Amino acid sequence: MKLFSKILCIVGLIGATAFGSAQAQPTSAKDYPDRSVKFIVPFPPGGAADVFARLVAQKLTDKWKQTVLVENKPGAGGRIATQFVATAPADGYTFLVVTVGHAVNPSLYNNLPYKTEQDFKTVAMLADLPSMLVVNNDLPVSNVKELIALAKAQPGKLTYASSGNATTSHVAAAMLANAESVELVHIPYKGSAPAITDMISGRVNIMIDPIATALPHVKSGKLKALAVSTPNRSPLVPQLPTIAESGVPGYDFSAWFLLLAPSGVPNNLINKVNADIAEAMKDPELLKTYETRGAQAGSGTPESLSKFLTNEIKRFATLVEKTGMKAE
Numbered sequence: 001m002k003l004f005s006k007i008l009c010i011v012g013l014i015g016a017t018a019f020g021s022a023q024a025q026p027t028s029a030k031d032y033p034d035r036s037v038k039f040i041v042p043f044p045p046g047g048a049a050d051v052f053a054r055l056v057a058q059k060l061t062d063k064w065k066q067t068v069l070v071e072n073k074p075g076a077g078g079r080i081a082t083q084f085v086a087t088a089p090a091d092g093y094t095f096l097v098v099t100v101g102h103a104v105n106p107s108l109y110n111n112l113p114y115k116t117e118q119d120f121k122t123v124a125m126l127a128d129l130p131s132m133l134v135v136n137n138d139l140p141v142s143n144v145k146e147l148i149a150l151a152k153a154q155p156g157k158l159t160y161a162s163s164g165n166a167t168t169s170h171v172a173a174a175m176l177a178n179a180e181s182v183e184l185v186h187i188p189y190k191g192s193a194p195a196i197t198d199m200i201s202g203r204v205n206i207m208i209d210p211i212a213t214a215l216p217h218v219k220s221g222k223l224k225a226l227a228v229s230t231p232n233r234s235p236l237v238p239q240l241p242t243i244a245e246s247g248v249p250g251y252d253f254s255a256w257f258l259l260l261a262p263s264g265v266p267n268n269l270i271n272k273v274n275a276d277i278a279e280a281m282k283d284p285e286l287l288k289t290y291e292t293r294g295a296q297a298g299s300g301t302p303e304s305l306s307k308f309l310t311n312e313i314k315r316f317a318t319l320v321e322k323t324g325m326k327a328e
Helices: 001-022 050-063 076-086 101-107 144-153 168-180 194-202 210-218 269-279 284-292 302-324
Strands: 037-041 068-070 096-097 120-136 157-160 186-187 206-210 223-228 254-261
Touching: 001 302, 037 076, 050 068, 050 096, 050 120, 050 210, 050 254, 050 269, 050 284, 076 096, 076 101, 076 254, 096 120, 096 144, 096 210, 101 120, 101 168, 101 254, 120 144, 120 168, 120 210, 120 269, 120 302, 144 168, 144 223, 157 168, 157 194, 157 254, 168 186, 168 206, 168 302, 194 206, 206 210, 210 223, 254 302, 269 302
Parallel strands: 037 068, 037 096, 157 186, 157 206
Antiparallel strands: 096 254, 120 206, 120 223, 120 254
16 A cells, blocks of 8 residues: 555656646747746846837737736846846746847856856847947046046046946946056946936946937936947937047947847747747837937847857957956
C-alpha cells in the first residue's frame, strides 16, 4: 500500500512538472498572443526609451487585441531590468527595451548577472534619433567651441548629467570629452527626467540627451541647446549645428532603442513580432508622432539587428578602453 502511494506520488509529480512545462511553452505564432504582453523598460517613465516603448506598445495592442503593458524597472544602469528579462519565461510574453547602454555594459562591468548576447535575441528596432547637447542657462557659453574652451580652462569643474551609468547620455558625453581631451565630471541619475530637473536648477552643467526629451525644455527656455549629435542637422531644429560642424570633426552619435527577448523564445514568434512592428512603422499616425519627436522609425530583420548589436558592443568596447569610462 505504501509502495502504491509512493508510485502515485511520483506519477503526480511527473505530471505536474509536465503540466508546468506545457504551461510555460509559447503558443503558436498563429494564435499569438492570447494574453497580455510586457515591455520592460530599464528607466523611469518619461524618458525616450519609455516614450517609444509606449508608442509601439499601443499600436501592437490595437493590432493584437491584447494589452501590451509597459513596465518600468529602473536602476543599476539597466542591469536590473535586463536580468529580470533574461530569467523570464521564454514564452514570448516578456520583452526588454534596450538602448546604447546595453552594448556598453559588457565592457563597463566585470560580472554582469547575464550574458549580453547569449541570453537574448534581437527582435526589432523601435526608433533611432539624434541627441542634443544642452547646457544650463547660467553657463556662460553659446556654442560648442566656447563650451570646450571653458572645460579646458576649468578641468574637472564642469559636470555632465546622464540617465545612468552606460546610458546614451553617459556615452555621448564621454565621447565628446574624449574627442576634445577635456575633463568633465559624470553625475549619473536614475533616468532622464530627474537629470533634466537638476540641469534646469543648475546642479549640473551639461547633458547630451535624446532630442525627444531635451527639445521641449529648450523650447520652453529652461535649457540652452548648443548642437545635435548626428552628422546631419535635425529637421526639428535646422538652425542648430551638429557637434561635428561645431569644431569636433567626426563626432557621430545617435540613440537607438532595440526590443529584445529571452534567448529561448522560438524564432517563429520573434519573426511575428518583428513583422507586426514593421507593419506598425508604416502607420501614418505613428510616423507623424516620430517626426514630431525627431526620430526615425526602426527597421531591420532580427538577424540584421543581431549583427548590428554585435558591432555596437565591439564599438563601445573600444570607446571604454580609450576613455577609461567608469561606472560612477
